[in-house]
Amino acid sequence: MTVAGGVEWPTGAKSGLERPPSTAELVAETLRRRIIDGSLKPGARLSEREIFTDLGVARNTLREAFLLLIHERLLVRRPHHGVSVAKPTVDDVIDLYRIRRVLELSAIRGAVTAPPGAVDAVGAAVRDGEEAARAADWQALGTANMLFHEAIAGLTGSRRVVETMRQLLAEMRLMFHVMAAPREYHEPYLVLNREIHRLLCAGEVELATQRLSDYLDTAERQLVDAFIALETATD
Template sequence: MSTDAVAGLEADRSLLGRTSTADRLADVLRSRITEGYFAPGTRLSEEAIGGALGVSRNTLREAFRLLTHERLLVHELNRGVFVRALTAEDVADLYRVRRLVECSIVRAITSPLGEALAPARAAVEAGEDAAKRGAWRELGTADIHFHQALGTLAGSPRVDELMRGVLAELRLVFHVMVDPQPFHEPYLTRNRQILTALENGHGLRAETLLGSYLKDAERQLLAAYRDSSL
């Protein structure tokens, strides 16, 4: 684990409070994975994380168990807990789920959306700002937040939960891109186009744009997996 990752967890300590639970701790660790702080294959130190967040070993192990169930972590006997490394098959399955869920959500939009799009709008603007600063990890996080915001348009807590897990796994996939800039940057314009379509109530247009977006992203990521295995 890097010192930046541990320092980030120390900043999250206040979020847990004295009545912290394994669920809240899992939320913190999932957010850190989504934000790109933990790369696939990283061993998660019970001592470092427990010390940074001020939680007991039992609480931490329960949080690890929850995230293992979500396929974000893996426990290796006599070695410890590691951030999961996804396969090309995982990538294909994640994008299959995304097409089923995200495209159906935007397709249902038939009238202009106002405040409901505020989180999506904020994510697009955050991504554009990150690109100007060359902060590519932040850009990847903003992209994930944009798609999480699309998920919230379904108005379903269950869909929200599903998307949180899917997009956290997706962040582990992003690490396969050696140079994140040429991968993430072109999708900024595409996010803006999808947002504009939804602002105008053109759900079918948004679905077409999003379907093409997801197809291209999957193709690029699978190509990167093939290259990394050579």
Template sequence: MSNVLSLADQITLELRADIIGGRLLPGMALVENDLVSAYNASRNTIREALHRLGQEGLTRYARNKGVTVRRLGIDEVRDLFQVRRTLELQAIASSKPLREYQSDRMLEAIEASELAREREDWRSVGTHSLAFHQHIVGLMRSPLFDEFFTNVVAQLRLVFCAAPDEQHFQSPWLARDRQIHDLLADGDKQAAGETLAVYLDDSERLLLDILSHSSRH
């Protein structure tokens, strides 16, 4: 069985990475002609990649408007956090003692967030924090869950973009990510799970407040 990615696969991965990295924002148009030129790909290949992103809930197609990066609403946020609680809390509850390589990956994401905070790149702070939470799900050592959660992360990134003040939104989470890592490193997964549960409640509440406020204006 071949593991070689098709061009459409590669383009899908790159566009999804651009969403996770905050380079493609909600409402941005994904213009077929531009993508054909940018990727030196056929129109059919680009259409296949855009179709996959649509299936993943990352883009929307509207007649006469074409494909745009999706804006998520309150119902989608509630659903995303239901998924986060299910996967992240289960990953911690079922985890074995943290191995050195797992700790290293988490610390790399935390330290990258701290460096981004120092240069006041709040979008990158959010991206690296999401990477930390991908490593939590990675404790289950399930490639299927990892792949699924990457899509969840891409959708979360689109929600983060709704925050009118990214510094205000991103500032609280960095110290809490480190606290969760330290509890896991100390072998106290019950406290790590409890800390994460409060973290997810607070994050969801803040995002829902932001979205309900923006929908009123």
């Protein structure tokens, strides 16, 4: 394993990559995970000094990682303001759900040929969500929900699909901050996650696909409505 900033990333033949990830890519993954778990919030300015001290990497490496995340629309750089976490818009929500449908619904439909342990990983994310709910840790529940969707991508057996989904989910975390009541937003999806996992275990792929399609429609509508209400309130 290659480890940087608390992130473990397999290298060599087992990773499915043609080359090991660079240090800048590992740093980018660390920051991406901090966005996913809610540690880095929309609009937060990033201090080069604090991050390179924390992770023990050179400034040039950190700046390369910033460029990777700017390309992924997770960070933005503004003249005289430095680098900060991006603030998504309602158009970003709509576009992101377009690509999520392509990736996740395809992954569910192909679940009958999922690699060993892939469906179990979906169940593990459900159990993480249940544990977070019992602890009334709604931010952790949101993180577990995103890991559920990352595990859905894992049904494809494709490292590249999982990495793409991870990038999309980091954008999703930035969108979740618009929801004023995280418990009311995240908790109902735990029930749906559990149901989808049950259907996958039973081999009912078509029904699981329909459940997930309805799920994504509802989630998109909730976020779009929240963004519109926020934009109206600030006009």
